[in-house]
Amino acid sequence: MDPVSVAFASVSMAELCIKYKNAEKELQQIILEIEGYWLKIEDQVTFLKDHWSSLGERYQVHQNQVLQELQSTLQNAIYVLDNLLGKPEEISKWQKLVSKPGEPSRVRYVLYAKTSLDRIIIQLERWHRQFDPSWFLLSRMSDSILSRDFESSRDSDSSAISTIAKLREAHEESQTMLMPSPSSSVFLGKDYELRDIETIPLGHSSMGLTEDGRRVIVDHYSLRNAVDLNTAKKDVRDLASILSKVDPSFSSLLPCEGVIRTDNPSESESHFRMIFTIPRTLSYSTPSSLRSLLLQKNQSYELNERVHLAVSLARSVVFLHASRIVHKNITPENIILLQSKGENLGTPFLVGFERFRFDERRTNMMGDDNWEKNLYRHPQRQGLQPEEVYKMRHDIYSVGVCLLEVGLWSSFVQYTENNQVAGPDSELPIDSLVGEKNKRRAAAEINAILVEKARSTLPQLMGKIYTDVVVSCLNYLDRDNPLFSSKSDFEDEDGITVGVKYIEKVGITALSLAEANISIYKGSVRN
Incomplete structure (x- = not known):
């Protein structure tokens, strides 16, 4: 699979949350935070995928590098959860292991999981700050397909997409x-x-x-x-x-x-x-x-x-x-x-x-x-x-x-x-x-x-x-x-x-x- 396809083949955070819905409450909350970050960027990543051929070569190279970093972070989240909770059919065993308050094994699992997933949330937050500035640049690209699709996305539920659509509209008005x-x-x-x-x-x-x-x-x-x-x-x-x-x-x-x-x-x-x-x-x-x-x-x-x-x-x-x-x-x-x-x-x-x-x-x-x-x-x-x-x-x-x-x-x-x-x-x-x-x-x-x-x-x-x-x-x-x-x-x-x-x-x-x-x-x- 080519690097661009790999970058877009990110896991669905919604599916991840469903998979681990019976996990410890502390972990549930952190997983929901990861899902929240994914929901913020899912529409943006999808939009880039759908319009990849309309983007300039230099922009493609940059986004490819940035998106591969996202994919690595998300795969790390899956790896951590799989190692902590096991496969879906093994979750009940894990629950029994950590169900007794005060058990050393429970404390170790929860502390390790929280530390690892907290680090992933920090990585996602930092990634998003890195990604946003290059997203701004879409407001200046003059490709006709981009113009058409952004015009139809002015009232999109995604604030990131609607913001760029409105910016493009403001830019066009300022040219008159x-x-x-x-x-x-x-x-x-x-x-x-x-x-x-x-x-x-x-x-x-x-x-x-x-x-x-x-x-x-x-x-x-x-x-x-x-x-x-x-x-x-x-x-x-x-x-x-x-x-x-x-x-x-x-x-x-x-x-x-x-x-x-x-x-x-x-x-x-x-x-x-x-x-x-x-x-x-x-x-x-x-x-x-x-x-x-x-x-x-x-x-x-x-x-x-x-x-x-x-x-x-x-x-x-x-x-x-x-x-x-x-x-x-x-x-x-x-x-x-x-x-x-x-x-x-x-x-x-x-x-x-x-x-x-x-x-x-x-x-x-x-x-x-x-x-x-x-x-x-x-x-x-x-x-x-x-x-x-x-x-x-x-x-x-x-x-x-x-x-x-x-x-x-x-x-x-x-x-x-x-x-x-x-x-x-x-x-x-x-x-x-x-x-x-x-x-x-x-x-x-x-x-x-x-x-x-x-x-x-x-x-x-x-x-x-x-x-x-x-x-x-x-x-x-x-x-x-x-x-x-x-x-x-x-x-x-x-x-x-x-x-x-x-x-x-x-x-x-x-x-x-x-x-x-x-x-x-x-x-x-x-x-």
């Missing part, structure tokens, strides 16, 4: 040149009110309360030079429409519930305010910017939490790029964290869309000389007159700088007590370069300092896998970067090749491996 009307659904009416609006400390977004008392995140978008109001209105409408379809649990982005338009903004107001919904489970915490947390050097967070933050940030960028959205402003000020009960660091969400653009649309090639912003920009995108148009791959450089700070748990930018930028961190020797007249040379030297800091300091703190991810992001556009052998790697029609390579090499897969590495050794990072 129709201007948004005042009645466009993403624009909120004048009766929509916000109160108690406060800026998130050391963040570029705000938080406020709706009329019904819900806490929301508010993003601000103002017109820049050479951008007319109608063009900006369409861009904001299309962005809000796409982000209204996101599922925060796997995109690490907050769903947009609408846009407030300000007809005659004053100097202190923005032209548009995008309103983002906070998930109910996270709505009781006060949002914090990543910058404010990085500056709290006396606060320590477990390695698992920091790597989870990194994985979530990578996932949000994959989602945006799959939707042809270039963020252009990925910094710790635009990453907010929300905590559910019992969480310490919390769940990160990427916000701050004031400078965004769609990849295929106009760009104004404008920059600035703010060193604290240029620090997160690729050397080709720094200064008043950047060398290159801002593209998706420049976002990946920004991610690399953020991941370096997260790995070191140190803020490269220091602030005064009045929340004003004070200067570079004392452990980042770039003071002399910040005021350098030759900005291009200074930018290249700062990049070299960041790469060297990653290579010399990160391995002992976060491990080799995490270090390689950061260095790959910081060297993303280098000609000798082995990840991209030719210019054509960036230029496939739908952006699928570069998306898959990002996921494979400098995105979810590598960071998930780092997360697994850290989980297994519980804080003792091994390479």
Whole structure:
């Protein structure tokens, strides 16, 4: 049987649960959890199988590898259960063996089973996080059969399939040149009110309360030079429409519930305010910017939490790029964290869309000389007159700088007590370069300092896998970067090749491996 067929020949978790329905109650619960994960992905796996010939070669190779990992995990679950419970006709013998409370054999069986199956659940959860970003890319594939079948699946019972169907619909709408009307659904009416609006400390977004008392995140978008109001209105409408379809649990982005338009903004107001919904489970915490947390050097967070933050940030960028959205402003000020009960660091969400653009649309090639912003920009995108148009791959450089700070748990930018930028961190020797007249040379030297800091300091703190991810992001556009052998790697029609390579090499897969590495050794990072 060929590898693709093997990958799709996964066991039915429903049948598995029926087979072991008389097992110990503790095991029953765990088996049901395994079935729950399978039900989440069964429709997705089936959809890929039915449309395999419509997928590009690079995408097929990637999914084949990912699906084989799924098959291995599911087969391991069957193996564990068969060894624990025996064949169906032998289950009664096993029940007699473990039926007496306190018997050593019963304790051994239950503890071994629970430990083994708990590990399988963790593997399935990690696999799903790895699989989701590549699933996003289906929203960009232009195959006619895919378009037809997704169109008919808009109201599918599978949230994963219906989400992609709605995203494709939003993408198609954004390609039209129709201007948004005042009645466009993403624009909120004048009766929509916000109160108690406060800026998130050391963040570029705000938080406020709706009329019904819900806490929301508010993003601000103002017109820049050479951008007319109608063009900006369409861009904001299309962005809000796409982000209204996101599922925060796997995109690490907050769903947009609408846009407030300000007809005659004053100097202190923005032209548009995008309103983002906070998930109910996270709505009781006060949002914090990543910058404010990085500056709290006396606060320590477990390695698992920091790597989870990194994985979530990578996932949000994959989602945006799959939707042809270039963020252009990925910094710790635009990453907010929300905590559910019992969480310490919390769940990160990427916000701050004031400078965004769609990849295929106009760009104004404008920059600035703010060193604290240029620090997160690729050397080709720094200064008043950047060398290159801002593209998706420049976002990946920004991610690399953020991941370096997260790995070191140190803020490269220091602030005064009045929340004003004070200067570079004392452990980042770039003071002399910040005021350098030759900005291009200074930018290249700062990049070299960041790469060297990653290579010399990160391995002992976060491990080799995490270090390689950061260095790959910081060297993303280098000609000798082995990840991209030719210019054509960036230029496939739908952006699928570069998306898959990002996921494979400098995105979810590598960071998930780092997360697994850290989980297994519980804080003792091994390479």
